[in-house]
Amino acid sequence: MTIAQSKALFERLQADEIFRNRVLAADGMEKCMELIKSCGFDCSTDEVQMALNKCATDITSDTCGNFTLWGNRIPG
Numbered sequence: 001m002t003i004a005q006s007k008a009l010f011e012r013l014q015a016d017e018i019f020r021n022r023v024l025a026a027d028g029m030e031k032c033m034e035l036i037k038s039c040g041f042d043c044s045t046d047e048v049q050m051a052l053n054k055c056a057t058d059i060t061s062d063t064c065g066n067f068t069l070w071g072n073r074i075p076g
Contacts, residue, residue, distance in 0.1 A: 006051060009041050013055045020055070
């Protein structure tokens with residue numbers, strides 16, 4: 001993933017509640033990756049995890065909120 005795509009994925013996760021909820025509701029990382037790739041993002045599993053973690057830790061408001069990703073609570 002390019003830096004621009006990484007930033008774009010993070011910004012979409014931050015701004016698009018429906019997209020974020022779909023990603024978080026995906027049945028495992030494989031389904032999450034399918035969804036993200038279907039939206040035009042070309043990234044690795046690690047890059048997706050980093051974007052999700054950044055969304056959870058960089059937002060001081062409840063934009064991303066507290067969420068659980070496949071059994072692992074990520075503080076927001």
